[in-house]
Amino acid sequence: MPSPLSADRPAAQPPGRGSVDALISQARRLKGDVDAVRRDAPEDGSDAQERWHRALCDLALHQLSDLDGHLAQLRDGPAPAPPAPGAASAGAPPATAGGTPSGSLLSRVGSAEWNLLTDEASWSGELYRILGRDPAAPALTLDELPSLVLDEDRPKLTSMVTDCLVDAKPIDGEFRVVRPDGSVRTVHMMGEPVLDADGGTASMWAVLRDVSELRRSQREVCETRDSLHRHQEQARTERRLATELQEAVLPPWRGSLRLPHGGPRALDLAARHLPSATGSPIGGDWYDALELPDGETLLSVGDLTGHGVGVASGMAMLLGALRGMAMAGAQPGQLMALLNQLLDATVQPALGSAVCCRYRPATRTLVWAQAGHPAPLLFRDGTGRELNPPDGVLLGATSRAGYGQAEVTLEPGDLLLLRTDGLVSGQGGATAAVERLLDLGPRLGAAPTAQDCLRTVVEEFGENERQDDACVLVAKVSG
Structure with missing residues (x-):
């Protein structure tokens, strides 16, 4: 309550009651809007950015409540002096345990x-x-x-x-x-x-x-902001590590590759890993092509569920095991069974899907097996179809699962397309995804090389707003 004469100016006259009431109404409407935003914010505390948003809303509500109280005090004038010793104020509102009148906005x-x-x-x-x-x-x-x-x-x-x-x-x-x-x-x-x-x-x-509550809210905003920054930095670090790990274990070749390296009837190969468009952590998708000691070629694609460094390291373990067992002579169905046992025996259980093929160039025979994974697509003379899948459940889903094998004889010019299910996003499920890929048949049939075919697929689906990583592997049979 300032005196009429201050250090450098006379006391200002209070503003009109009507103008202050208008400001109070505006402040309360704004407070209601912010409160509505606060109520809509998730409260499970699982996301650092959501916690930061909620803390900012709480801080804004404290400040708007203070503004409301200050304007009301400006409108109503100074509060009455405290009662004289021993006297009780008739009709005074009941006090809380801390001495503040119940419902008062001016207690601060x-x-x-x-x-x-x-x-x-x-x-x-x-x-x-x-x-x-x-x-x-x-x-x-x-x-x-x-x-x-x-x-x-x-x-x-x-x-x-x-x-x-x-x-x-x-x-x-x-x-x-x-x-x-x-x-x-x-x-x-x-x-x-x-x-x-x-x-x-x-x-x-x-x-x-x-200003105790205001400062508490400000501290909470700073703490949640710092937590958000730490979370973002951790996410960037994990993504970088997962990316480096993925790049280290996926095949080092870029562009086209011919396997086996010697002789006719080789496969012209091209592959690509496509990251998600949302910037989410790297997943467990992989592709692989490997020439085996007996002259056959191993083709595989797969996906380990989840994201981050742990999943990327699990994918690296799975891919390394697959390569080693294939080099030892394991056939596709046996490979799937052994990988299933491996996932079942890991300390941290995981689920994965995969398709594994062995191509025999002498007879142009493809022997393949799958574990809960989209079947390869076969394109011939500009027309495509999905190969009929043998029996196979997700890797890690059940112990001692059995996996069947299927065979198909390929012809010169045939094109195989293997992919993970993140390649084609959108509504309609797996059936619609297959149909969209099969629609590319005429364009793929006119493409002279596997790299040209891959470029066609990437142009069609690579720029989509996909929610997950994807891998695609294309194999074209030479004459």
Whole structure:
């Protein structure tokens, strides 16, 4: 409650009631809108960015509540002085345990004036409630006020008061006070010296605001922001590690490859890994082509469920095991059974799908097996079809699962397309995905090389807003 004469200007006249009511209405409408956004925010605490958004909403609500209360106080004028010792205020609203009237919006802002000539102090009722003081007790003088302040904050309060009284500097700072119940509150103090007719300092007035909840909300925003930054940095690191691991284990060749390296009837090969368009962590997709000791060629694609470094390392283990067992002579059905046992025996259970093929160039025979994976597509003379899959369940789904094998004889110019299920995104499920790929038959039939075929597939599906990684492997039978 400032005196009529301040250090450098007369007291301003209060604004009109109507204009303040309009501001109050606007503040309350905005508060309702922010509260609606806050209620819509998820509250499971699982996502760092969601926690940060929720903390910002809480901070905005605290600030808007304060603004609402300040405007109401501006409209209604100073609150009545505290009751005299021993007196009860008739009709006063019931007080809470902390001494704050139930439902009051003004309990966090109080005012005070200290008369330097008479050493008298005058506090508003709100200030008594902020500091947890008995309204019947006398207001503390400037010399007594530091007794409420935490030891480490007392020099700050002393410096602000000294600068105000000696150098006529405005007060604007915060300190923490300890209430009689032991609770600690953060108080923001703003004030000025009041000068007498001779220009000397006659008194000092100040407005004190309890900003404890505001500062708590700000700390929460900072903590959730830091948590979000750590989460984002961790995600970037994990993605980089997963990408490097994936690049290290996938076949090193780029462009076209012919397997086996010697002799006719080789396969012209091209493959590509396509990352998701959402920037999500790297998944467990793989493709592989390997010439075996007996002159046959191993082709495989697969997908280990999940994302991140752990999944990428699991994929690397699975692909390494597949290569080793294939080099030892295991056939596709046996390979799937052994990989299933391997996943079943791992410390961290996982699910995976795969398709594995052995191409015998002498007879142009393809022997293949699958584990819950999309079957290869065979294109001949511009027309495609999906190969009939042998029996096979997801890897890691059940112990001692059996896996069948199928054979198909290929012809010169035939094209095989193997892919993971993230290649074709959109509605319609697996059937629609197959149909969209088969529609490429005429274009693939006109493409002279496997690399040209792969380019056609990537142009059609590689730029889609896919939600997951994908791999595609194309094999064209030479004459």
